[in-house]
Amino acid sequence: xxxxxARYPFLAAARExxxxxxxxxxxxxxxxxGVVDRxxxxxITALEEGAVGEPHxxxxxxxxxYPVARVLVSMVxxxxxxxxxxxxxxxxxxxxxxxxxxxxxELKSVASTGLELADLLAEFDLQDxxxxxxxxxxxxxxxxxxxxxxxxxxxxxxxxxxxxxxxxEVPVGEDELLALLxxxxxxxxxxxxxxxxxxxIASALEDDAAEIRAVLAxxxxxxxxxxxxxxxxxxxxKALIDQIQKGEHLPHHSRxxxxxxxxxxxxxxxxxxxxxxxxxxxxxxxxxxxxxxxxGDSSPTEYSAPSCATMQSYGDCVNKDDLCERIPHPMAYxxxxxxxxxxxxxxxxxxxxQSASGD
Numbered sequence: 001x002x003x004x005x006a007r008y009p010f011l012a013a014a015r016e017x018x019x020x021x022x023x024x025x026x027x028x029x030x031x032x033x034g035v036v037d038r039x040x041x042x043x044i045t046a047l048e049e050g051a052v053g054e055p056h057x058x059x060x061x062x063x064x065x066y067p068v069a070r071v072l073v074s075m076v077x078x079x080x081x082x083x084x085x086x087x088x089x090x091x092x093x094x095x096x097x098x099x100x101x102x103x104x105x106e107l108k109s110v111a112s113t114g115l116e117l118a119d120l121l122a123e124f125d126l127q128d129x130x131x132x133x134x135x136x137x138x139x140x141x142x143x144x145x146x147x148x149x150x151x152x153x154x155x156x157x158x159x160x161x162x163x164x165x166x167x168x169e170v171p172v173g174e175d176e177l178l179a180l181l182x183x184x185x186x187x188x189x190x191x192x193x194x195x196x197x198x199x200x201i202a203s204a205l206e207d208d209a210a211e212i213r214a215v216l217a218x219x220x221x222x223x224x225x226x227x228x229x230x231x232x233x234x235x236x237x238k239a240l241i242d243q244i245q246k247g248e249h250l251p252h253h254s255r256x257x258x259x260x261x262x263x264x265x266x267x268x269x270x271x272x273x274x275x276x277x278x279x280x281x282x283x284x285x286x287x288x289x290x291x292x293x294x295x296g297d298s299s300p301t302e303y304s305a306p307s308c309a310t311m312q313s314y315g316d317c318v319n320k321d322d323l324c325e326r327i328p329h330p331m332a333y334x335x336x337x338x339x340x341x342x343x344x345x346x347x348x349x350x351x352x353x354q355s356a357s358g359d
Contacts, residue, residue, distance in 0.1 A: 006059035007096060008115060009066035010089065010188055011123060018067065029068060029204045034061045039068035040208045044215050046088025047081065051095070068205075074194035075202055075209040077326050079336050081216055082193045090186035098178055117177075124184045130177065139177050140169040148187075149180040217307040217328035228265055228349045232337035234330045235319035236311050237261050245278060253306075253314045256294065261305040261330055263295045271350065305330050 005014035028035050038056045042065055045053040052069075056062040066089075073085050100114035121127040129145035132138075141149075143165060150158040157163075163170050172180065202209075230241060240258040243250055250258070262272050269291045276282045292298040307329050311317040317324075327333045338346070 003059045004114070006055065006062035008093060009063055010093065010185055014063060014066075018063065023064065025067060025071070026198070026200050026204070028064055029071075029201055032061075032064070034058070035064045035068055036205065036208060038062065038065035039072055040211065042066070042069040042089070043072050043081075043085055043212050046085045047212075047215055047219060050084075050088050050091055052088050052092045070193060070195075071197055071201060072205060072209055072212055074197050075205060076212050076216065077194045078216060078328075078332055079339050080332055081212070082190060086186045086190035086193070089189045090182050093185050094178065094182040097181075101178075120181050120184075124181070124188075126184070133171070138171055138173050140166075140171050141177075141180070143168050143170055146170045146172075146180070149183050152183060152186075153179070213328045216332065217309060219329075227338060227346060228262075228267055229338070229341075229346055230349055232334060232341065233261075234327075234333035235321060235324065236317050237330055237334075239318050240316065241275075244276060247278060251314075254316050255290070256303075257306050257311060257314075257316055257330075259291055260294050260303050261334075263291065263303075264305050264331060265334065267350075269295065269297070 002017065005011060005017050008014060034056070038061055042052040045051060056065065069085070073081055097115045097120060101117060103114070118127070121130055126145060129142040131140050133140060143160070147160065150160075160170070197205075230238065233241065237258060240250065240254055243254075244258070259272060262275070263269075267275075269288055272291050273284060273287050276287050277284075289298065294303045296303070306314075306316075308317060308324070308327065311330065323333060323336065327336070
């Protein structure tokens with residue numbers, strides 16, 4: 001197995017190398033703990049650090065850890081994990097291929113361990129869609145190739161409306177081209193995840209998958225959410241909202257859970273205070289203080305919503321549905337429901353409230 005394949009396991013040639021060796025993953029996960037440990041590390045490090053960590057010194061272990069990592073991601077089955085894992089793998093690949101392209105020392109064997117720009121363009125069949133400018137000061141990409149590469153890049157500068165377009169081509173600088181190639185890698189890694197895992201392999205990896213679930217449950221999964229759609233809330237949070245609306249008294253742990261959840265999905269302190277007004281135990285000053293404290297405005301810590309395990313321990317985990325069985329955190333539940341819903345069907349509760357007040 002070549003070091004190039006271990007360094008870039010997403011390559012089609014790397015996949016073919018594993019197939020040629022007739023590697024039986026069921027045997028690997030049962031007998032080769034080093035591969036499994038590195039696979040678990042890939043996933044957890046992608047979650048925690050946005051990369052997959054330092055490569056194993058043994059190219060075979062490093063290469064085989066990639067398909068096993070994909071198995072672990074599929075066993076957990078969370079969309080947020082799929083995205084974070086794919087981004088972590090792509091970020092590591094980006095660091096490696098940009099280093100390869102910057103390294104022109106004679107001692108480095110590019111043929112055995114590194115990638116050139118032409119290699120990556122050929123890997124993703126982009127050699128005819130991307131061309132260097134005649135002046136050699138950048139590149140031009142056919143708009144049909146540019147759009148799918150840039151669709152998940154959030155900054156406004158990537159939007160087609162903000163870029164010059166000439167004869168169906170989009171000009172980009174070298175750094176921008178490399179960022180787009182990182183997106184091509186991320187898309188390939190994410191493609192097909194999660195998949196069904198055979199029982200024999202899943203049984204051998206259950207403890208490792210459980211460790212990943214525990215790490216996922218402890219993470220703050222809320223950075224990208226700013227949409228309030230109560231119909232998509234996890235059952236536990238729906239139940240707490242219902243209790244508030246009915247004027248029932250919430251114990252401290254329940255009040256903390258729903259308030260932390262609402263701050264995590266983008267609700268302001270004023271909006272949360274208004275939500276509590278119908279409750280007979282409402283006290284505006286205390287509610288505002290507690291909300292600001294949980295949000296981190298009046299405390300050194302920004303609190304996230306409790307995990308499912310914590311919700312269960314306090315008796316707040318109620319009305320579980322099928323998705324709850326596969327989800328370690330209320331925020332992961334909500335994020336998946338948001339992801340599965342068409343944008344046109346996402347009606348933010350706050351916008352409805354503003355419309356009603358305007359009428």
